[in-house]
Amino acid sequence: MQVTLVILKPSAVQRGILGEVISRFEKKGLQIVGMKMINLTDEVLKVHYSHLVEKPFYGRIKDSMQVSPVIVMALKGVDAVNVVRKITGSTNGRDAQPGTIRGDYSISVQENIVHASDSDETAQIELSRFFTADEIFNYPQLMIQNIYANDEY
Numbered sequence: 001m002q003v004t005l006v007i008l009k010p011s012a013v014q015r016g017i018l019g020e021v022i023s024r025f026e027k028k029g030l031q032i033v034g035m036k037m038i039n040l041t042d043e044v045l046k047v048h049y050s051h052l053v054e055k056p057f058y059g060r061i062k063d064s065m066q067v068s069p070v071i072v073m074a075l076k077g078v079d080a081v082n083v084v085r086k087i088t089g090s091t092n093g094r095d096a097q098p099g100t101i102r103g104d105y106s107i108s109v110q111e112n113i114v115h116a117s118d119s120d121e122t123a124q125i126e127l128s129r130f131f132t133a134d135e136i137f138n139y140p141q142l143m144i145q146n147i148y149a150n151d152e153y
C-alpha cells in the first residue's frame with residue numbers, strides 16, 4: 001500500500017466542486033487517511049514549487065494558490081501515486097484526457113483543480129510537509145475484499 005498527497009486547489013474550493021472531486025477518489029477505492037483545510041504560506045509554497053520558483057510565472061502560481069484555503073488529503077491504496085496521477089490527468093487542463101479531473105473540470109494550465117505527488121519519494125516528502133504523523137490515520141478499509149483481490153494488497 002502506498003499513501004500519496006493531493007491538494008484541492010483554490011480553483012476547486014471556489015468553484016464548489018470539492019465534493020465531486022473527493023468523490024472520484026473515493027469511488028476509485030482509495031482510502032482517505034488524512035484531510036484538512038489550510039492556508040498555504042509564501043514559505044511553504046516556495047518549497048512545494050521549488051522547481052518553478054525561478055520561472056517568470058511563479059508569482060501568479062503563488063497568488064493563485066493563496067486565493068483561498070486549500071484542502072490537503074492523504075490517499076491510500078495499492079500503487080496510489082500512479083493511480084492518483086492518472087485520475088488527475090496531465091498538467092494543462094486543455095490537454096488533459098476527458099474522464100480525468102483536469103480533463104473534465106479545467107481549461108487552464110494554472111487553474112487545474114488539483115495537485116498530486118508525482119513519485120513515491122515526492123509523496124513521502126510532501127505528506128510530511130503538510131501532515132504530522134498523528135494526522136495520518138491507520139484504520140481498516142472494511143470493503144477491502146470488494147476492492148482488491150486478497151493477493152493484491
Ligand code: TYD
Nearest residue numbers: 052057061090091109110111112115116118
Ligand atoms: P508542475 O509541477 O509542472 O505540474 P503538476 O501540477 O502537473 O505536477 O507544475 C505545478 C503547477 O504550476 C501546475 O499544476 C500549474 C502551474 N504551472 C503553470 O501555471 N504554468 C506552467 O507552465 C507550468 C509548468 C506549471
